[in-house]
Amino acid sequence: xxxxxxxxxxxxxxxxxxxxxxxxxxxxxxxxxxxxxxxxxxxxxxxxxxxxxxxxxxxxxxxxxxxxxxxxxxxxxxxxxxxxxxxxxxxxxxxxxxxxxxxxxxxxxxxxxxxxxxxxxxxxxxxxxxxxxxxxxxxxxxxxxxxxxxxxxxxxxxxxxxxxxxxxxxxxxxxxxxxxxxxxxxxxxxxxxxxxxxxxxxxxxxxxxxxxxxxxxxxxxxxxxxxxxxxxx
Amino acid sequence: xxxxxxxxxxxxxxxxxxxxxxxxxxxxxxxxxxxxxxxxxxxxxxxxxxxxxxxxxxxxxxxxxxxxxxxxxxxxxxxxxxxxxxxxxxxxxxxxxxxxxxxxxxxxxxxxxxxxxxxxxxxxxxxxxxxxxxxxxxxxxxxxxxxxxxxxxxxxxxxxxxxxxxxxxxxxxxxxxxxxxxxxxxxxxxxxxxxxxxxxxxxxxxxxxxxxxxxxxxxxxxxxxxxxxxxxxxxxxxxxxxxxxxxxxxxxxxxxxxxxxxxxxxxxxxxxxxxxxxxxxxxxxxxxxx
Numbered sequence: 400x401x402x403x404x405x406x407x408x409x410x411x412x413x414x415x416x417x418x419x420x421x422x423x424x425x426x427x428x429x430x431x432x433x434x435x436x437x438x439x440x441x442x443x444x445x446x447x448x449x450x451x452x453x454x455x456x457x458x459x460x461x462x463x464x465x466x467x468x469x470x471x472x473x474x475x476x477x478x479x480x481x482x483x484x485x486x487x488x489x490x491x492x493x494x495x496x497x498x499x500x501x502x503x504x505x506x507x508x509x510x511x512x513x514x515x516x517x518x519x520x521x522x523x524x525x526x527x528x529x530x531x532x533x534x535x536x537x538x539x540x541x542x543x544x545x546x547x548x549x550x551x552x553x554x555x556x557x558x559x560x561x562x563x564x565x566x567x568x569x570x571x572x573x574x575x576x577x578x579x580x581x582x583x584x585x586x587x588x589x590x591x592x593x594x595x596x597x598x599x600x601x602x603x604x605x606x607x608x609x610x611x612x613x614x615x616x617x618x619x620x621x622x623x624x625x626x627x628x629x630x631x632x
Numbered sequence: 633x634x635x636x637x638x639x640x641x642x643x644x645x646x647x648x649x650x651x652x653x654x655x656x657x658x659x660x661x662x663x664x665x666x667x668x669x670x671x672x673x674x675x676x677x678x679x680x681x682x683x684x685x686x687x688x689x690x691x692x693x694x695x696x697x698x699x700x701x702x703x704x705x706x707x708x709x710x711x712x713x714x715x716x717x718x719x720x721x722x723x724x725x726x727x728x729x730x731x732x733x734x735x736x737x738x739x740x741x742x743x744x745x746x747x748x749x750x751x752x753x754x755x756x757x758x759x760x761x762x763x764x765x766x767x768x769x770x771x772x773x774x775x776x777x778x779x780x781x782x783x784x785x786x787x788x789x790x791x792x793x794x795x796x797x798x799x800x801x802x803x804x805x806x807x808x809x810x811x812x813x814x815x816x817x818x819x820x821x822x823x824x825x826x827x828x829x830x831x832x833x834x835x836x837x838x839x840x841x842x843x844x845x846x847x848x849x850x851x852x853x854x855x856x857x858x859x860x861x862x863x864x865x866x867x868x869x870x871x872x873x874x875x876x877x878x879x880x881x882x883x884x885x886x887x888x889x890x891x892x893x894x895x896x897x898x899x900x901x902x903x904x905x906x907x908x909x910x911x912x913x914x915x916x917x918x919x920x921x922x
Contacts, residue, residue: 416724442679447816449815449816451814466811467815468815468816469815469816469817469818469819469820469821471816472815472816472817472818473818476877477816478816480813480816484810484812484813486805486806486809486810486813486814487809488806488808488809489802489922491805491807493802493805496799496802497799497802497803497806497814497817497819498818500799501817501818501819517874545817549818613767
């Protein structure tokens with residue numbers, strides 16, 4: 400569904416991705432693992448068009464991906480950033496409606512306000528709160544709910560468990576598992592090895608801006624040497 | 633003098649009238665800045681252009697009201713030209729380049745008005761409907777100035793509704809908060825900025841049209857209003873409607889009452905207040921970003 404071929408990207412003068420290639424297959428969850436600074440977040444930002452792709456190619460369903468973030472979003476990729484990026488001047492309801500109205504539900508099985516509130520009932524109690532009055536866990540739920548309302552073909556998440564209490568990590572895990580069962584394709588960048596490998600089907604390990612290991616989640620769980628070498632687990 | 637209730641009412645109305653004029657100018661500029669971090673110093677020059685267009689239209693086609701409608705449209709059209717020709721290309725350049733270019737634009741527009749209208753002050757009449765005085769709270773007050781206050785309040789109400797209660801308002805606030813994330817939700821932030829920029833220009837034109845019968849219309853009126861408008865924005869906090877109205881009210885009150893109660897201090901007072909705000913609340917009273 401999504402293919403990165405020899406992608407080069409970075410911030411300003413600093414190149415971070417040095418020919419990175421990976422593939423996300425439809426209906427499956429790909430976990431992108433690696434140490435801090437390996438280029439995981441940069442990969443997601445380059446997919447979204449937040450950073451320019453300076454070399455190589457990114458293809459969505461075989462077609463070169465759009466360059467500008469709003470076109471990428473309209474092509475069906477929803478992004479949950481590491482910092483969640485809830486709009487502080489908007490209420491929870493407005494944060495959700497912003498996404499919902501632009502991507503009207505297309506038939507049964509698509510995401511509506513009612514359905515995301517069933518998935519995250521906690522948000523329903525906080526609809527009229529400001530975006531910044533939420534706890535970290537609630538902000539993460541809102542960021543995921545907002546992304547789902549775009550009815551995406553592909554959901555990309557940057558460190559969804561970062562800074563969250565174990566009980567919330569468990570909840571987020573269960574909800575993402577539920578989305579996976581419903582057939583949503585996902586790319587998840589994670590530091591939390593256990594979380595990532597129990598959720599994902601496929602794993603790509605990034606080091607110094609390149610993919611150095613690919614395989615299935617069960618393979619990397621069994622491959623202690625690769626874990627030690629690339630992840631320091 | 634100061635024991636007379638009428639004095640306070642009169643000065644309060646004067647302060648409110650000045651505030652509303654400043655509000656019309658600051659709100660466009662502050663939202664443009666908040667949304668795109670774009671510094672448009674030429675905003676004052678657009679205000680002067682609005683005043684000229686309104687005064688000319690009123691003189692030639694005999695009507696203040698026609699001028700009041702034509703001026704915002706003409707200035708918004710100028711905004712479209714500026715946006716397409718210059719500002720769109722300046723978006724990615726740093727604030728220093730933007731300040732220099734738009735500062736240069738002030739002089740270009742100033743000379744443009746000089747070439748078209750000459751270097752003399754243009755007079756504009758108060759419309760017949762709003763001539764004379766209205767008795768209000770024990771004082772006689774010019775009807776036209778009350779109209780300016782009313783218009784400012786009406787614009788404030790419309791903007792508060794649009795920004796606070798509508799989908800496009802939520803999009804604008806989201807864009808001000810975080811334009812990259814707004815784009816990731818499929819919002820065309822660039823087009824949103826263009827629309828906001830044009831509305832801001834139209835409001836500057838409206839302010840010029842309203843100011844024309846109050847002040848003499850001169851080419852440098854845009855330069856004169858620029859500093860007060862920037863003070864309003866800095867006191868109020870960048871990017872927010874609340875900041876623009878709060879800053880405008882504070883400026884109007886301090887300036888008006890300062891001039892009559894402490895004339896020796898009045899020119900310093902507003903700068904002292906500005907310094908105080910910058911020391912205690914460096915981002916202004918109601919910045920859009922918390």
